[in-house]
Amino acid sequence: MLRVERGGSAYGARLITDQPIRNGEVIFTITGHRVTHKATYQTVQIGIDTHIEELGVLAYMNHSCQPNTIIDTTHLTVVAIRDIQANEELNFFYPSTEWEMDRPFICLCGASQCVRLVAGARYLSIDTLSRYFINEHIRDLAVAALDKARSAPDEVLAQAAPTGHSRQA
Numbered sequence: 001m002l003r004v005e006r007g008g009s010a011y012g013a014r015l016i017t018d019q020p021i022r023n024g025e026v027i028f029t030i031t032g033h034r035v036t037h038k039a040t041y042q043t044v045q046i047g048i049d050t051h052i053e054e055l056g057v058l059a060y061m062n063h064s065c066q067p068n069t070i071i072d073t074t075h076l077t078v079v080a081i082r083d084i085q086a087n088e089e090l091n092f093f094y095p096s097t098e099w100e101m102d103r104p105f106i107c108l109c110g111a112s113q114c115v116r117l118v119a120g121a122r123y124l125s126i127d128t129l130s131r132y133f134i135n136e137h138i139r140d141l142a143v144a145a146l147d148k149a150r151s152a153p154d155e156v157l158a159q160a161a162p163t164g165h166s167r168q169a
């Protein structure tokens, strides 16, 4: 069983498993959701222009740069990518589903490979993305962005530069 623990982290709430879960196990199948075309902090992106909302306990799953689950947006499942202990928090890598997030944040996950700025896959290098499981629509969007960068490099660089924060070199 999964349970929501409130006030347990900097994010306000966490999704915890009561039982151990094996690597590769399907933890959760997403049902009862609604499709929307607008990203909010509570949606998960499942296609180039498609997001889903009303996700139940899934809405409480936090981001990690060293996640223990993936969300497979083709099959709408949450799958363990390593063995998970009872009472561990479940998390996933937000840019594996999100191209451009409604509410970017600075990650405090503490992982050595932490990407720090979690704003969506659009703001990560291909090199960084290649370290993770990434859903098909994110791969498609990354390839499209690369193609665009090749055909009009100056224009894309100007557009892609995030504003309002500084990036570490």
Ligand SMILES: [Zn+2]
Residues within 6 Å of the ligand: 064, 065, 066, 107, 108, 109, 110, 111, 113, 114, 115, 116
């Ligand atoms: Zn992190």
